[in-house]
Amino acid sequence: xxxxxxxxxxxxxxxNHHPWIFSGAIDRLEGEVAPGETVLxxxxxxxxxxxxxxxxxxxxxxxxxxxxxxAKLNDVFIAHALHNAIHARDRLIKGDATSAFRVVNAExxxxxxxxxxxxxxxxxxxxxxxxxxxxxKQIVATLMELWPARGFYERxxxxxxxxxxxxxxxGVLAGEEPPELVEIEENGCRYLVDVRNxxxxxxxxxxxxxxxxxxxxxxxxxxxxVFSYTGGFGVAALAGGAKSVTNIDISAQALALAxxxxxxxxxxxxxxxxxxxxxxVLRKYRDxxxxxxxxxxxxxxxADNKNRVMGALRGYKDLxxxxxxxxxxxxxxxxxxxxxxxxxxxxxxxxxxxxVDSGRDFQIVRRFQQSFxxxxxxxxxxxxxxxxxxxxxxx
Ligand code: SAH
Numbered sequence: 001x002x003x004x005x006x007x008x009x010x011x012x013x014x015x016n017h018h019p020w021i022f023s024g025a026i027d028r029l030e031g032e033v034a035p036g037e038t039v040l041x042x043x044x045x046x047x048x049x050x051x052x053x054x055x056x057x058x059x060x061x062x063x064x065x066x067x068x069x070x071a072k073l074n075d076v077f078i079a080h081a082l083h084n085a086i087h088a089r090d091r092l093i094k095g096d097a098t099s100a101f102r103v104v105n106a107e108x109x110x111x112x113x114x115x116x117x118x119x120x121x122x123x124x125x126x127x128x129x130x131x132x133x134x135x136x137k138q139i140v141a142t143l144m145e146l147w148p149a150r151g152f153y154e155r156x157x158x159x160x161x162x163x164x165x166x167x168x169x170x171g172v173l174a175g176e177e178p179p180e181l182v183e184i185e186e187n188g189c190r191y192l193v194d195v196r197n198x199x200x201x202x203x204x205x206x207x208x209x210x211x212x213x214x215x216x217x218x219x220x221x222x223x224x225x226v227f228s229y230t231g232g233f234g235v236a237a238l239a240g241g242a243k244s245v246t247n248i249d250i251s252a253q254a255l256a257l258a259x260x261x262x263x264x265x266x267x268x269x270x271x272x273x274x275x276x277x278x279x280x281v282l283r284k285y286r287d288x289x290x291x292x293x294x295x296x297x298x299x300x301x302x303a304d305n306k307n308r309v310m311g312a313l314r315g316y317k318d319l320x321x322x323x324x325x326x327x328x329x330x331x332x333x334x335x336x337x338x339x340x341x342x343x344x345x346x347x348x349x350x351x352x353x354x355x356v357d358s359g360r361d362f363q364i365v366r367r368f369q370q371s372f373x374x375x376x377x378x379x380x381x382x383x384x385x386x387x388x389x390x391x392x393x394x395x
């Protein structure tokens with residue numbers, strides 16, 4: 001097997017089981033390697049540290065499959081990883097209230113670059129690295145065998161594939177073509193998911209646990225669901241007994257599906273759908289003194305690289321300040337950030353700054369993170385990207 005030697009003193013993170021090796025840590029390559037093939041990683045003194053997938057074009061040159069240098073990368077290895085991933089979701093698979101969740105969460109499930117979600121009878125997968133691409137056929141075939149589905153649809157249309165020298169790819173990889181909209185159930189609510197064109201693989205499955213938590217605070221409240229997408233939090237809140245739900249999103253397409261999702265659940269007809277830029281709509285509500293007593297802020301990622309973090313923090317502060325001003329006394333604000341580069345501490349600080357400027361008192365009653373089927377590897381803190389706070393305003 002081709003061997004990669006690390007530079008002296010650059011083996012610290014691999015020894016700590018961090019799965020990424022950056023190009024700057026590599027001293028030399030002995031042998032030939034095709035993109036995505038497995039290499040043996042050794043430190044400068046020649047000690048073997050594990051096996052990884054080699055990506056010649058990416059700054060992240062190697063993604064580790066295993067820290068056991070004696071392991072073999074083959075169909076048994078893949079089957080073992082998939083088996084573990086399925087086993088870890090046992091309580092969702094066996095339960096009957098939820099039919100959609102993440103089955104494989106990349107690094108945290110020891111399969112870097114592999115994201116696979118299950119929507120009722122269908123898998124939707126993203127293969128984001130050349131190592132994942134290399135093993136794609138094997139992964140799809142094995143998963144279909146271990147836990148069969150009607151079909152496996154690929155959504156490898158993330159732009160980041162270009163850093164790996166890969167073009168975008170989508171389509172059926174196994175079984176049948178999924179329907180235009182797949183119906184799923186989540187904690188007793190039903191949703192239609194557009195697995196071909198929807199965001200990510202179609203639905204924000206990472207917010208499932210948080211939708212349930214927020215819904216438990218919704219009874220009797222007028223809810224403002226900002227960045228509603230296809231209605232996730234709004235449907236859950238109304239099913240939880242909310243008095244009304246106002247959904248805001250900039251995408252007409254997302255709102256059209258949100259309307260269908262509210263209708264599908266046969267809920268009281270108290271939902272409103274507002275198409276527009278959230279910042280502008282919130283300012284308008286502030287100026288007209290409109291208030292709500294549960295506000296959900298779940299914006300898109302504001303920072304996708306280090307240079308954008310300062311701008312993102314300003315955005316989060318503006319948004320949270322606006323929302324705090326719309327909150328009626330004794331109201332709740334559920335506020336989220338899915339920018340991995342904004343740490344939970346940083347996010348808490350920004351929300352605190354917004355609270356100071358709002359001139360009102362808040363307490364944090366809960367902290368949120370991504371649902372448990374999107375686990376974070378203990379060796380890879382970068383895997384925690386979604387964080388949130390449930391803030392309560394004293395009257
Ligand atoms: N809470 C949702 C997911 C939100 S994703 C759920 O649980 O399913 C973020 C959403 O923000 C997307 O639907 C996107 O269309 C919307 N969006 C992005 N920029 C926006 C803006 N400036 N104003 C309003 N909506 C915006």
